[in-house]
Amino acid sequence: MTKKLLVGIIMVLLCLQAVAPQTAFAAINKKELEAYAAELGTDAESLNRYLIDFEWGGMEEYGASSVNELREWLGEPVTEENLQSFLDESGYTKEDIMKALTEKGLADKGYTAADILLYSDLNWLLGDPATSENLQELAEELGLTEKELADLFAANGLDLYSYMSMDNLYELIYNEVNDLSLHFLLQETELTQEEFNQLLAENKKTLDDFQSYEELAEFVYEATGYGEISMDDYWEMAGPFLDLIGISKEEFFRAFTYMEEVVLHDPEAFITGLEDIAARAEALGNFETSTELTEAQGQELIAIWDDLMGIFQMKAAFYLVDGDTKTPVTMEELMKVTDLENRVLLVDLFDAQGNHLLNFTITGELFGSELVAKAPVLEAPESEAPAEPAYKHEAPVKEKAVTAPVKIAAETVKQEGKRLPDTASPIGNLLAAGTALLAAGAALYVWNRRKKHSN
Structure with a gap:
């Protein structure tokens, strides 16, 4: 598992929102597509087959809306002039191209150096030259x-x-x-x-x-033990945020030690469980308020929280505190809360045997998506990663216009989405926020134990 995947899982659990769905694009005009394919020396059907064979993926997979968009993405076509310039500058020969085509199984499909349509495919085939x-x-x-x-x-x-x-x-x-x-x-x-x-x-x-x-x-x-992070290191990173919601250093260490035991009992099951929850959270789709969810989706959101607690082998109790009055509430009731007003949300966490681990409080001032924006990212130590080939065939990311994108946990970890309005019940954020950093610490502990030198 790489660091990016792990942090991504934790961020999904923090906000329980999926990235915005991809936008569907209209098909390219067939006549314009045929004309563009002819410019490349082929036809539309053969171009699509070429893109699949050279691992771009078929045109239906990225759905360009115009020939100009397709042309911009695929880039410069191969010509006699730029092919010769490429060979001169890189030191490669046409024999090297044929060897690369053979290694990728493309020669068996009838491809030769003369059949390469796109300049970037020369780099994709041969890699960066050792200049x-x-x-x-x-x-x-x-x-x-x-x-x-x-x-x-x-x-x-x-x-x-x-x-x-x-x-x-x-x-x-x-x-x-x-x-x-x-x-x-x-x-x-x-x-x-x-x-x-x-x-x-x-x-x-x-x-x-x-x-x-x-x-x-x-x-x-x-x-x-190279690269492992101590509990003190985690506290230094997460302490200011945890202190903000009322978690003391002693509580943090107690909960961390417990979670460490849970994780190390079956690391693979722990990571698999987080991945499963991330997938389920993503399947809920993009929503702004809990009222947009169907009854079944609302129940799934609650089930996700319950299963999250199951993975951590924890139990949670929720209370709304108003002065001296402390009222127990259920998850279903919290889903309907839109404004704490002068009340405080108190969350108690216990281990599987009922021993108290910690509690944290959310005030009306923190009630909302701003809470998550204050949370730090627990960074795993980075080892030198191998340089990756510069040329990869990846579909362009279509950015959907959104208003006020939410910053999730840090400037460097972002997802498309919309800020929860004041009328939204941000319970998914609140319930996950207090334990997510502990979860990140425990999961990063496993990551450190299984540290890889590659991404």
Whole structure:
């Protein structure tokens, strides 16, 4: 699991809203499409097949509304002139193109270098060329000069300048198990070769026991505790927000310790459960107020909360406090609350045995989507990730016009959506807000235990 997926799950649980649905686009005029295909030297049917074969996806999958939109997305067509310029600048040959077509199974479908229609597909097929500029950039990312990188390759019996594609170099350094990738792993974790050898001996392993770099990196991270975050670190990140809703450091540590035990009892089930809840929350669709939900959807929203508590093995009790009066309320009743007025929402959390973990309070001032905007993101430590190929075939994201987009938990984590108006019952936000940071901490603990060097 990557960091982006984990934070995304937590953010879904925080707001219990899905991203805005994709907009449907009108079909392109057939005559205009045929004319555009003819410009590329083919016909509309063959163009669609080409896009599927070259992993763009069929045109119906992204639904461009005009030929100009399609043209802008697909980019520059291949011509004799720019093909030759590409070969001259990259050092590739037409034989290299044929080799790449063969490796991707496209030669078996009858494709040759002359059949490539789009300039970006040259990069997609062959990857970034290992030019001096790209090699210098790679060396800088690794904290070396190009000469130092070349010397390191040579010391391991390799020739840096024998590689035509940067993708091959990335594979060698970041994905394969070899002396070179081990060098950078030990450098990252500040281990000496002798200390690494001792780790292997203590665990009765050899380098040959690891089938992938991922396995090797995970072993080193777990054996050394590299990158793990302490409870104090989590409190430093989340404390100001938790203090705002009345959670003390002692309560946080008590709840965190309990959740850590829950997670470590069955990490896979915990993560799978979060993913399932995220999918169910997304299936509810985009809504502004609870009144927009059908009765069945409202029940599902409540069920999502119940299952969330089940995953955490917690129980919750809700109260509306008005002065000295403390009134128990149910989830169904809270769904109907639109304004706390002078009251306070009190949430008590207990472990599965009924032992009190913590409580938090929401005042009228915080009642609404602004509460979530105050929540910090619990960042997992980042290791150096392998550079990804620069050219990917991805459908363009169609942005739907919305008003006042909500900032979810931090500037860097955003979703399309609309701010809940004052008349909305933001109970999904409120019920998740107090536990979400604890959940993030526990889940990030698992993430740290299973830390990967790749995205």
